[in-house]
Amino acid sequence: MRAVVFENYERFPSLTDAPEPRPGPGEVLLRVAGAGACHSDVSVYRHFKEGSPGAQRPPFVLGHENAGWVEELGEGVSDRVEVGAAHLVYGPIGCGHCRMCARGRDTYCENAATMPYLAVGLGRDGGMAEYMTVPAHHLVPLGDADPVDAAPLADAGLTPYHAIKQALPHLAGGGRHALVIGLGGLGQIGVQILGALTGATVIATDVKPEARARAERNGAVTVGGGDRQVEEIREITGGRGVDAAFDFVGITPTIAAAAGAMAQGGRLSVVGIAGGTHEFSFFTNPYESYVTNTYWGTVGELWEVVDMYRAGRIRPEVERFAMEDALEAYRRLEAGEISGRAVVVPNEA
Template sequence: MKAIRYTDYQTFPQLVEVDKPTAGPGEVVLKVAASGACHSDVAVFNDFVEGTNPLCAPQFTLGHEVAGWADEIGEGVDGIERGEAYVVYGPVGCGHCRFCMVGQDTYCENVAEVGYLGIGLGRDGGMAEYVVVPARNLVPLGDADPVKASALADAGLTPYHAIKLSLPKLNKAGSTALVIGLGGLGLLAVQILKAMTSATIIATDTKEDALREAEKFGALTVPSGEGQTEKIRELTGGRGVDAVFDMVGVGPTVETAMKTVGTNGRVTIVGLGAAGSDYNWQWYKEPYEAELVKTYWGTLPELNELIALLQQGDLEPQYTTYTLDEGLDAYQKLLNGEVSGRAIIVPNERF
């Protein structure tokens, strides 16, 4: 079968012929319906050098945002039906530490023994006709579209996790939320906030078209640049924002987050931008009791919940599809910054 593989450090991926995988005990082979190309894949093949992360070292098949149909069911697997559609929870931990026990494999304490981070992250992923995954990592889709579901596996789950942890800040009338950065994750963050809270949603970005998209989903928008923080604060009645989500995580966006959060508010740095910020909250000045946290991806139960939002019709992920043969073009476009929304590779149209 064909697969898009990360073959060496700082080397553009290759479309190669590999053996079709088989399901070991507790595993399932999926016929891949959709596999999202992610900016973190670009970081892996473009920026990683030996030692950056030994758990995500070449070689492996890319693709950690995967949905497909169960094709081969391994020994000891119950409750998975051949031909049914599933979305894959990408992180794979040891399964028995205190984080894995609650489906939070992202923070597995035994990750070094596991030997990889997850599907398409050190272990073969879904940029192929077939992928083998632990049965535990499968979330049933029912009638939901596997292509849309794959777009949620990371780009939806990551904001969903951050938003869920911030709900205590938003569960009151008159609350406000700010989304900084309106790429795939940011636009989904706006929709998730709309579906789950009554907060006034403010969204900010440099790009005009991204602002217009966010408005379609019910956000008030403020462009980046001159007067940005003042305008955002004005939209909160001068109080500052209750829950800020920085989907970018670079110096200037972190600073915008810190300057706009209100007393008792919460800043979540969701984006994995490389640059930090020197900004400090000043003593004897608001915001008192504001908190700053960073999050990474999300949990297995949360992916299950997020699929319920998709099934209810509350989420409209933005994406463009490509065939597996066009997959390298998709990565090249991602590398060039020419992709808006998600680039989703569709290796198989149907089961």
């Protein structure tokens, strides 16, 4: 089968022939409908060095945002999993035995340091291929929804959903304001989720005018970059600041902008994994506001994301690429030329 393989650190991936996988006990073989290309993939092959935090040992097939059709059941898989049915794949894979995994929170597995991989497409073969294997309990049924367009929801939908859900107490009630920084794939869906789950005024900011225009179509009030960015955000809130902020970039300047826009008692969730830092001072930090971080989400939350997708409340913006053009998708992603999410389509329906 054809697959996009991360072969070595700091080296662009290759499109090559790979053996078709076989499902083990408790797994299914999935014929891949769509695999989203994510900036995390770029970090895997471009930035991580051997032994550095987050680095995963090559080689393996990329792709941690996946959806497809069940092709074959492994030993012990219930026949309630229907061959031919479309499913979205929950990517993180924990030990399956600790307290966090028992709650479906594989991203926070207590034994992650001893695991051979983090997730499908992150240490274990992912979905940038014609076929992939998946633990059966990590499948979320899609029904008659399009699995190609659904593929990015496995990360670009689940990650903002988890962060926003954690912050909902800060957005309950009238007159609340939420801030979204970074309007790429995650930020755009984040704007939609905030509109669906809260009555807050959603303020969104990005340096790209076309990204701001898309957010405005989904109900956000937008602000550009520049020296007056924080001042303009505070003006929209009447000077009080925002009750919850979500930084989908995660560099030091964007964290600083979000912190500068916070209201007293607010919550800043840093979602983007770009290594930015934040300096705390008692005299400048708004009272009882805090900075936290979130990572991906739970398998139960992915079921909720799919419910919202099937109900038409969230709509990923997808640009499709044939399997033979998969490397071009990554080149354009690195160049900042992708609007929304690039999805590689290895198989026709």
